[in-house]
Amino acid sequence: MSELLKDAGCRAPNSLCMGTFVPPGKENETVTLTIDGKEVEVPYGTTILQAARKVGIRIPTLCHHDDLCVAGVCRICVVEIEGMKRLEASCS
Ligand code: FES
Secondary structure (H helix, E strand, O other): OOEEOOOOOOOOOOOOOOOOOOOOOOOEEEEEEEEEOOEEEEOOOOOOOHHHHHOOOOOOOOOOOOOOOOOOOOOOOOOOOOOOOOOOEEEO
């Protein structure tokens, strides 16, 4: 796994998971974001889905499972992100 990628928490055996991107130098830092008016502070590399769950916001999922690698293919979990032109999969 690249040093720029953070373990996404996949517990699948012999995983080839890519993880999530962490900017260089930010490995031990946190980021604060606001989801539906609720502020949450999470480590860099945390997915929006994980951050939302931390503050009790439910985002529906289909291909995501906590015990499997991130697939990010079904698009059920898409969310609007301020400044982004298109909807993004919150699980990835
Ligand atoms: S749950 Fe399938 S893309 Fe996120």
